Amino acid sequence: MKKYIQPLLTLVLGVLIASPVGALPVIENTDAADPGNRLVFCHFMIGIVSNRQSAADYDADMQRAKSLGIDAFALNIGVDSYTDRELDLAYESAANNGMKVFISFDFNWYNIGQGSAIGAKVQQYANRPAQLRINNKAVVSSFAGDGVAVNLIRSAAGTDIFFAPNFHPGSGDFNAIDGALNWMAWDNNGNNKAPTPGHNVTVAQGDQAYVAALAGKPYIAPASGWFFTHFGGEVSYSKNWVFPSDLLWFNRWQEILELGPRFVEIVTWNDYGESHYIAPLSSPHTDDGGSKWVMDMPHNGWLEMSRPFIAAYKAASTSVNSYINEDQLIYWYRPTPKDVNCDSTDTTMKGNADNSSGNFFRGRPNGYETMEDKVFVVSLLTSPATIEVQSGANEQSFAAQAGANAFSIPMGVGKQIFSVTRDGHTILSGTSLKDIVDTCICGIYNFNAYVGMLPAEPTIDRLQPAGLAALSQGLSVPCPTNTLGAISSAAVNTDAPRDLSCGD
Known part of the structure; x- marks a missing residue:
């Protein structure tokens, strides 16, 4: 299986890169006037589901996404031998579950000289029942791809297509496309890394650049909860950085409600290796080595938190408050403070790593300074x-208003306990399954987020055997498996025998 790695892309935003936040005028998005046609997509990585053997293996993903208000999966594909088989199964499952899908061509594997081949692949699936169509045109997208011959894609597709690729302002030909996806859902330095002093392109500034370049054509605005990746020399696709994430999932949905784009694309459903997944850990997938920082780190709280925001977005409301129908608390945090030193055992500190991409750094991930040592809490009341x-040892109380509110508290080592009281009665309470520790879990730097919620899920979400296959690769210390609800997380970095099972 090939790992879909994010290439070193320069986001061509001209003056945006050098401008301070808020220095540019806000560009009105003309899509906001047409709320009836708003759709939510979610990026789905076919490259890590080669272990799926039937359409039924996709059903749970389709059903859960649809229940949240997600309209279609953007199926990210490369050129792997299993791609057609998995596309067939995904299209079949989508049709069985009343869901829509479309292909997103990944230009890590495709190249811009393959316009005819891309069009031919579109033709294979464009008339399937589950194919998403806009204005009776088959939707097609991409990851990267500036410079591809759009005319060749259209002529080879054999049908009208609504081509909305991940072209970049100032680079791709925006006259040749029907809309565009902005992939950069995280504040960045303009060169695919975390912001640095004097180089900060906010996600909102990226919105402005795309809306301007599209000149009235539909914009696919990105939404993501996190970004952290930590592959060392144990794999050929070494990369190690974070984007500032913290309260991103909450803040970004607020921005989307204000902007009102025609489309939103959640980045991603299941890219576990880059930590921006919202799918359950148990969703069937293979292991690219990301299990080292994904194990015991569910994100299902973000999945559920999106429900009222998606409803508000589709109704063209600038506030989520009227779409909250039950009391919920969503919380998240990293498992260790950022000053914990894991250099002696971390996978990125050992051996030789290929840094031809410019994405590899040793030790703590590049950009780690942009993350805060805090526990983040969102109340939906x-x-x-x-x-x-x-x-x-840190305790704090907050007076939360009706609707959606966000709070944070300094991270403290130990138990994480949450409660919601109203009129003298406790209506929600619980202790997280994940302690914050001051040791190196599995011996590595882990800047992924643990996401919990109240009411708590009735079952514990866990990686399955295929999703744990590469867990021990490159590790220097024992790494007990699936510890949530089984043993104290404080015992994770002990000399206990390594357990690579998936049981309790």
Whole structure:
């Protein structure tokens, strides 16, 4: 299986890169006037589901996404031998579940000289029942691809297509396309890394650049909860960096409600290796080596948190508050403070690593300084209540209003305890399954997020055997498996025998 790695892309935003936040005028998005046609997509990586053998293996993903208000999966494909088989199964499952899908060509594997081949692949699937169509045109997208011959794609497709690729302002030909996807869902330095002093392109500035370049054509705005990747020399696709994430999932949905783009694309459903997944850990997939920082780190709380925001977005509301129908608390945090030193055992500190991409750094991930040592809490409330958070020895209470509110508390080593009280009665309470520790879990730097929620899920979400296959690759210390609800996370970096099973 080939790993879909994010290439070193320069986001061509001209003056945006050098401009301070807020220096540019806000560009009105003309799509906001047409709320009836708003759709939500979610990027789905076919490259890590080669272990799926039937359409039924896709059903749970299709059903859960649809229940949240997600309209279609953008099926990211490369040129792997299993691609057609998995596309067939995904299209079949989508049709069985009343869901829509479309192909997103990944230009890590395709090249811009393959316009006719891309069009021929579109033709294979364009008339399937589950194919998403806009204005009776088959939707086609991409990851990267500036410079591809769009006319060749159209002529080889054998049908009208709505081509909305991940072209970049100032680079791709925006006259030749029907819309465009902005992939950069994280504040960055303009060169695919975390912001640095004097070089900060916010996601909102990226919105402005795309809306301007599209000149009235539909914009696919990105939404993501996190970004962290930590591949060392144990694999050929070494890369190690973070983008500032912290309260990104909450703040970005607020921005989307204000912007009102025609389309939104969640980045991603299941790219576990880059930590921006919202799919359950148990969703069937193979292991590219990311299990080292994904194990015991569910993101399902973000999945559920998106529900009222998606409803508000589709209704063209600038506030989510009227779409909250039950009391919920979503919380997230990294498993260790950022000053914990893992150099002696971390996978990125050993051996030789290929840095031809410019994405590899040793030790803590590039950009780690942009992350805060905090526990983040979002309350979704039907009426005002008091939120109480205990992070280790740190305790704090917050007066939360009805609707959506975000809070944070300094990270403390130990138990993470949460409660919601109203009129003297506790309506929600619980202790997280994941402690914050000051040791190196599995011996590595882990800047992924653990996401929990109240009411808690009835079952513990865990990686399955195929998703754990590469867990021990490159590790220097024992790494007990699937510890949530089984043993204290404080015992993770002990000399206990390594358990590579998936049981409790």
